[in-house]
Amino acid sequence: MAESIGSTGRRGTTLRPLIAGLYEDGKSLSEVGAITGLHRGTVRYHLRQMGLERRPQLEALRAAGGRISQRLRGRRSPNYKGGRTHQSDGYILVHMPGHPRTDKSGYVFEHRLVMEKAVGRLLSQHEVVHHRNGSKGDNRLENLELLANHGEHLARHGHLKGSHHGN
Numbered sequence: 298m299a300e301s302i303g304s305t306g307r308r309g310t311t312l313r314p315l316i317a318g319l320y321e322d323g324k325s326l327s328e329v330g331a332i333t334g335l336h337r338g339t340v341r342y343h344l345r346q347m348g349l350e351r352r353p354q355l356e357a358l359r360a361a362g363g364r365i366s367q368r369l370r371g372r373r374s375p376n377y378k379g380g381r382t383h384q385s386d387g388y389i390l391v392h393m394p395g396h397p398r399t400d401k402s403g404y405v406f407e408h409r410l411v412m413e414k415a416v417g418r419l420l421s422q423h424e425v426v427h428h429r430n431g432s433k434g435d436n437r438l439e440n441l442e443l444l445a446n447h448g449e450h451l452a453r454h455g456h457l458k459g460s461h462h463g464n
């Protein structure tokens with residue numbers, strides 16, 4: 298039977314660059330799945346389609362280091378808030394120890410994550426995700442805009458001077 302890439306294509310095809318990037322960063326199939334929102338079997342399918350060899354389990358575990366057991370401890374901790382937290386300045390952080398751009402505690406900005414899923418790749422350090430309505434906790438994709446650098450971001454805020462856009 299001939300394979301069609303159209304409507305019968307597997308979920309997550311547009312996420313392939315992100316999947317490949319995360320996997321090559323040493324993330325396990327499960328971690329890549331958690332970040333992309335795909336089942337680990339689907340992640341494995343896309344890696345095979347891209348010609349990326351599946352790492353032996355042991356190597357993936359080693360690549361993940363101690364973070365796996367750390368995360369389990371975190372989930373059992375009474376302070377665990379479902380992996381989502383508000384920063385004092387209004388941004389939402391997501392606990393995602395497998396992501397390559399976390400802070401020391403394993404958190405990433407939710408608005409950057411939403412944009413990464415939308416564009417299907419990791420954002421560079423220079424790229425900025427702007428909140429159109431000024432609400433830093435409103436991470437619906439339609440409220441987010443990807444800008445190439447801080448200069449573009451500043452320009453965007455300049456245009457909004459005097460509006461309700463808070464900063």
Ligand SMILES: [Zn+2]
Nearest residue numbers: 426427428454
């Ligand atoms: Zn902004």
